[in-house]
Each structure stands twice: as C-alpha cells, then as structure tokens.
Amino acid sequence: MPIRELTIRGLVLGALLTVIFTASNIYLGLKIGLTFASSIPAAVISMAVLRLLDRQRAGGSGILENNMVQTQASAAGTLSSIIFVLPGLLMIGYWQGFPFWPVVAICGAGGMLGVLFTIPLRRALVTGSTLPYPEGTAAAEVLRAGSGGADGLGGESGLKALVTGSLVSAGFSLLSGGFRLLGDSASVTFAVGSSIFRLSTGFSLALVGAGYLVGIGGGLAMLLGAVLSWGVAVPVLTAITPHPAGVSLAAFATGIWSHKVRLIGAGTIAIAAVWTLLTLVGPVTAGLRAAFKASARGPATAATEDQTDRDLSPRVIMLLGSALLLCLLATFAAFLWHGAAGLGASAGSIVGIAIVCVVFCTLFGFLVAAACGYMAGIVGSSSSPISGIAIVAVLLVSLVLLGLDMAGLLPAAFDANGRMLAIGSVLFVTAAVLAAATISNDNLQDLKTGQLVGATPWRQQVALLVGCVVGAMVIPPVLNLLYNAYGFTGALPRPDMDPARALAAPQALLLSTLARGIFLHQLDWTMVLIGVALGAVLVVVDAIMRRRGQALPVLAVGIGLYLPPTVSVTLVIGALLSWAIGRVLAKREGPLATAHADPMLDAKRRRGVMLASGFIVGESLMGVAIAALIGGTGREDVLALVGPGFASASEWLGAAAFVVVCAGFVRMILRR
Secondary structure (H helix, E strand, C coil): CCCCCCCHHHHHHHHHHHHHHHHHHHHHHHHHCCCCCCHHHHHHHHHHHHHHHCCCCCHHHHHHHHHHHHHHHCHHHHHHHHHHCCCHHHHCCCCCCCCHHHHHHHHHHHHHHHHHHHHHHHHHHHHCCCCCCHHHHHHHHHHHHHHCCCCCCCCHHHHHHHHHHHHHHHHHHHHHHHCCCCCCEEEEEEEECCEEEEEEEECCHHHHHHHHHHCHHHHHHHHHHHHHHHHHHHHHHHHHCCCCCCCCHHHHHHHHHHHHHHHHHHHHHHHHHHHHHHHCHHHHHHHHHHHHHHHHHCCCHHHHHCHHHCCCCHHHHHHHHHHHHHHHHHHHHHHHHHHHCCCCCCHHHHHHHHHHHHHHHHHHHHHHHHHHHHHHHHHCCCCCCHHHHHHHHHHHHHHHHHHHHHCCCCCHHHHCHHHHHHHHHHHHHHHHHHHHHHHHHHHHHHHHHHHHHCCCHHHHHHHHHHHHHHHHHHHHHHHHHHHHHHCECCECCCCCCCHHHCECCHHHHHHHHHHHHHHHCCCCHHHHHHHHHHHHHHHHHHHHHHHCCCCCCHHHHHHHHHCCHHHHHHHHHHHHHHHHHHHHHHHHHHHHHHCCCCHHHHHHHHHHHHHHHHHHHHHHHHHHHHHHHHHHHCCCCCCCCCCHHHHHHHHHHHHHHHHHHHHHHHHHHHCC
C-alpha cells in the first residue's frame, strides 16, 4: 500500500502549527530570552488531529506523515530565534517598526540557507555517526509510541493535556494582563544601611512551564545569577554610588541594575558562550573532517537507490542556493541604501558593501551551520550556544566594517548620525547568520528523527523549507503587534507607555549594546570585564564540578544576572516543581526502575511536559491577542476592569491564584 508522507493536509496542518508556535516563541523569547522546542508538541497535535481525520487508516503509515508535520512545525522553535537580534535595530533607533519584506527576506533566506548548508553533512553527521541528537531521538520515540497507540505519550490524551494547560494559562493571562484583576508580579525593595536589596517574583505560568522544561540544573543556576545580581552586585554598587536626591529606593536600585549589573551579566554570558564554543572545537573539527571525506567519496550505489537515504539533488541545491544568495544581496543593498539615503553614498559603494556582507554570510554561515549542526548532535538544539554564535558574529562583522573603514572603502554615510548605519548593518548581517545557525540545529535533529522512523530525507528538507517560509511570514506582524502594545526595553513606540511592562528582549539589548559600544567607544568596559572575570571563575568551578559528575551551567548564571528577578525567580519555581515531581515519581517507581518500568509513571512524566508546553502556548497566544487589541486601540488598559488603586489587592489575588494553579498543576500530574 502507498505510504502517506509529504501530503497536502500535512503541509496545511504543519503551516497552522508553525504559525501558532512561532507566535508563542516570539512572545516568550522577547520576555525572557528563551524559546521552547516545538517538535514534540507538534508531533502530539499532529497524531491527534490526523487520527481524528482518518480513523479508518492503519497506524503504520501515520508515523511518516506525522513526522513531516513536526519537521515543518519545528521551524517555529528555531527561526523565531531571529528575535534575539532584530529588536536591536529599534533599540538603536534605526527602525521605528519591523518592515514586512526585509524581515521576511532575512528570516526566510537565512533559514533556508541553513537547511541547504547542512544537507551535504547529513550522511556523516547523522547516518554514519554515533552522535545522540537528544531532541531528535525523543521526537522519534514520541512518534513511535503515538503510532503504536500508547496514548499516555501521544494522541488524544497528550493533546488534552496540552489544551488544558493552554486554556488555564490563557485564562490566567487574561485576568492579569488584560482585566488587571490579578497582579503579574510582587516585589519588596528595602535598604540595609546604604545598600539596597530587592525580593521579587513573577506570576507568569509561561515562565513556570519554561522552568519545568529547563529543569533543576538550569533553574538553580539562574537562581544563583539572581542572587549575585540583587543579593551582591546591586547592594554593593548602591552602597558606593551617591544616591540622587528625590529618587526612590526602587528607582535608584533599578537604575543601577539596568546600567551596570546587566553589563556584568553580559560579560558572563559572553565568556560562557565563547567557552562552550571552545570546548566543542575538537569534536566539531573532527566531525566536519569526516563529513567532507564522506562527501568526497560520494554515497554508495545502494544508498542512491534507497529512498530513506536520498537528499535534495545537487542541481536543486545549487539553483535554490543561488536564488537565496541573490535575495540576500538585494536585501542587504536595500537595507544599506535606505540608511544611506541623502548622505551622498553611491550605488556602486552600497552594492560593493552588500557583496562583502553576502560573502561573509556564505563563508561564516556555512561554518557556523556545520558547527551548530554538530553541536546539536552532542548537546541538543536547546543547549547549543546560539548566544555565543551571535556574539562572535557581531564581533566579526564589526571587524570587517572597521577594516573597510580603515581602508577608506566605507562611504561617509556610515559615520553619520552616531554611526547608526554601521551599527545597524552589523545587527542585520548577524540576523542572517543567526537564522542559518538555528535552522541548521533543527535540520539535523529532524533528519535524525527521520532516520529513526524511516522517513525520506529530501521530503523532510522540503517540509523544513516550507516551514521557514511560513515562519518568516509570521514573524514581522507578530513583532509589530508586540512592539506597539508593550514596547521593548530601551525602545518604546509612544512616550506615555509604562517601561515596567516592556518586553525585556535581553539578547537583542545585549547585542545592540555590544555593537554600539564597539563603534562609539561607549561601553562600560569595567562592568563587562567584571562579568568576564566572574564568568571565568564560574567556568573553573564548572570544570571542577564536572570531574565529580556534576555541572554548573555558566550561561544560565549569566542569564540569571541579566534578566529581571521577576523572570528568573519564576523560572526557578517551575524548575523546583519539575524536581519535586520527579522525586515523587521516582519514589513511586521504586524497584520497578531497574526491571519493569511502570508505563503509567512514564505517562505522568510526559503529561507534565505537555502541560508545561501548554502553559507556554496559552499565555503566549493570549499575550499576542491582547497586544492586537492594544495596538488597534492605542490604549494599554483597553480591557482593564479596575484602576491603579486596585494594584495592591491585585498582587495578593495574583499570588493566591498563582499558588492554586501551581498546586493544581502538580496534582494533575501526580494523580493516580
């Protein structure tokens, strides 16, 4: 019988899931600087929906069709990482919004190039490799269990858990962010002598879900970062910095944290990300060498006849790659021309610089795509140091432009308006590199899933290319909605907006600060170097702990320093819930752990993952919906049922409701 694999209904369903999860990831990424993997939730939804559409068809062929849906939708969890760079163009004042076609072009072309870059590496890094690819293997297990009827993992019950979590989270978000009946955070600022401290937490269910998925290791590392930030750095700096007259304790402490402590966090993030890259240089180099040798030998004759080992043809790769590079060239040229308009730059010089940018994206993008694909096989896509790739890209692009400037090849337009065009160009080119890097992570994970379930590689590559296009079309309108409704830290669309409700966009703020500091010599290098030194100490501690079988995620510590405590502490709450639930389930399993594992306990663990994913999806989509209302009406309080005088009561109500929902979350997972 013919086996369904790449089908019209699967592409449509994959496109719908890509839209949903892209919007969710954009909101979450701008809020906390993290995104969640969408492959497993997409696989669960696909199995449930397609089973409802075709109950009469045997399950044996469904696994391949479901795999194509999750492959396409997985682009949502990766391409949305472009938000780690693009908001920086608003923070430096280059853009006043997100223009549709430039954003679509940079996201779509960069992402699709990431797919093409990793195709020649598939046989060496996936088929003929022992790399574990943790997320890809997990997705394959979900698909196998779902097709086999194990409803505790996939199918209707998994979908029910995802929908339940989504509805609860969306309702909570509507009551807090929309109606303002529930507070979204609580904090206490106090002084001990001349030092200022703050205790705070948020009431976001999306952050609880993210913390649950991050786990106890990453959660405690973020808590350490928050303690170093508000328990050490802010008290010390407020003690040695004169307190301006008429400024409240809270405002003074927040200013010190924003302008000084966050730079310490940036230095820690930078050293942690670069160190992670350095530790992987050996394995990545060996893997790439093996990949190129395998490509030079060419596939075996049997492999060329095997549908499960066929990639897109070299002709298609060359034609599509050439078209994408021309698209990037036109996009870079249009971006530069817009910034240089009226400043005397010639068309020839603009095109020449655009060509240099394309060459950089091609060479560095291929190396980064290959390296990221290999790193994904070692540590997984979620743990791959994409922040480090972005930092390195910003530094290299800045050096390229500074080199052109020293050679006298940059037009005067790059020196005008505080060198805004130069800074903006660095961020825009980095966005293309980041898109290629994140999709290369995803592509090889998906190909690993396909290898385990017997899928056709070239069909998966087509599905992921479609996912890149759909995701790229979704990103600019969602970004504009969120920007006009909430604004970003350091970039508010209207002067009357509340900065406290702005989305943090931590990576974009870090990269724009780094690029601006390089070109304008305005970076507070003292704070950055303190962060680098702290990161170096933490790296040494991590190395010592690893010898004892433990680890300290240094990057997570830096993120805890960098993020507001209302974010990092709430993530820790989710991580602690994950740890506590895991302990209870392990205790229940008892002697079964080494012999006959209880499938019901396995189902409970997976139910927790689906509920946590639902928390993220529900709040994120409600946040986008509320943003649409705010953007349409121009009023931040368009849904508010109470005024500012209710703020104190809403904090207590929010705390109580948050505790109740968390208790219900635990009970739903552990119920017998």
